[in-house]
Amino acid sequence: MSANDWTRGIYAITDAVLLPDDAQLLGACEAALRGGLALLQYRDKSTDDVRRWRQARALAALCTEHGVPLIVNDDLALVRRLRVEGFNDVGLHLGQRDGSLREARERLGPDAIIGATCHARLDFAARAAADGASYLAFGRFFVSRTKPEAPPASLELLARAGRFGLPRVAIGGIDSDNASTAHAAGAELLAMVHAVFGGKDPEACVRELNLCLKRHAAKFIHRI
Numbered sequence: 001m002s003a004n005d006w007t008r009g010i011y012a013i014t015d016a017v018l019l020p021d022d023a024q025l026l027g028a029c030e031a032a033l034r035g036g037l038a039l040l041q042y043r044d045k046s047t048d049d050v051r052r053w054r055q056a057r058a059l060a061a062l063c064t065e066h067g068v069p070l071i072v073n074d075d076l077a078l079v080r081r082l083r084v085e086g087f088n089d090v091g092l093h094l095g096q097r098d099g100s101l102r103e104a105r106e107r108l109g110p111d112a113i114i115g116a117t118c119h120a121r122l123d124f125a126a127r128a129a130a131d132g133a134s135y136l137a138f139g140r141f142f143v144s145r146t147k148p149e150a151p152p153a154s155l156e157l158l159a160r161a162g163r164f165g166l167p168r169v170a171i172g173g174i175d176s177d178n179a180s181t182a183h184a185a186g187a188e189l190l191a192m193v194h195a196v197f198g199g200k201d202p203e204a205c206v207r208e209l210n211l212c213l214k215r216h217a218a219k220f221i222h223r224i
């Protein structure tokens with residue numbers, strides 16, 4: 001099991017354009033992990049199965065060293081293969097068109113982390129929660145450089161999504177300027193691609209994001 005609490009904090013997502021080869025991918029992810037991630041997602045939309053397996057396996061080993069769960073985007077078969085190899089902390093993220101969450105839960109068992117994209121829809125969130133999701137992802141909340149075409153969502157949705165009792169992920173254009181706003185609106189996890197992997201220093205960037213969250217939490221505690 002992972003040593004850290006994965007249910008709150010910074011959730012970094014890889015990008016094959018920003019990190020085009022193994023050395024860049026692993027170097028940037030190791031730096032981000034040193035900065036203090038709650039979760040790392042391997043997101044590679046290519047059909048290069050050999051590369052996807054090699055990279056996912058290397059990331060799973062890296063995440064195990066840091067006690068942070070690796071989440072694989074879209075690909076249940078890849079997650080199952082990694083878990084057979086002993087990477088028991090590897091989980092899955094599914095969008096609305098990525099197959100049945102209920103079936104993924106049956107195949108991966110009760111302990112696997114399985115996340116669901118809910119866009120701006122509480123009905124999607126209700127179904128995902130009933131089907132066994134571990135977290136619910138909403139967005140996009142801001143202008144996204146990685147996925148500008150993702151449907152927009154407004155922050156007030158996050159408070160209403162609290163009724164499901166699952167960690168809420170905010171995604172889409174999150175950065176150090178707006179992270180505390182999304183956190184204040186109810187997101188326990190802040191997912192981002194460009195803010196972490198679009199710059200030169202993922203470690204410093206994740207440290208700064210964690211500081212933003214800490215400062216925000218301290219302000220809140222001070223007020224009550």
Ligand SMILES: Cc1ncc(COP(=O)(O)OP(=O)(O)O)c(N)n1
Pocket residue numbers: 013041043073074093094095096097098115116117137138169171191
């Ligand atoms: C944490 C998180 N939230 C949302 C998504 C988007 O998933 P999806 O809608 O399936 O789109 P793709 O990422 O597959 O293009 C995500 N990957 N992670």
Ligand SMILES: Cc1nc(C(=O)O)sc1CCOP(=O)(O)O
Pocket residue numbers: 117119138139140141143144145146147150151171172173174191192193194195
């Ligand atoms: C993969 C993805 N899904 C989104 C959604 O809204 O469902 S937004 C997004 C991209 C997030 O990247 P960035 O932090 O660079 O905006």
Ligand SMILES: [Mg+2]
Pocket residue numbers: 073074093094095096098
């Ligand atoms: Mg998907």
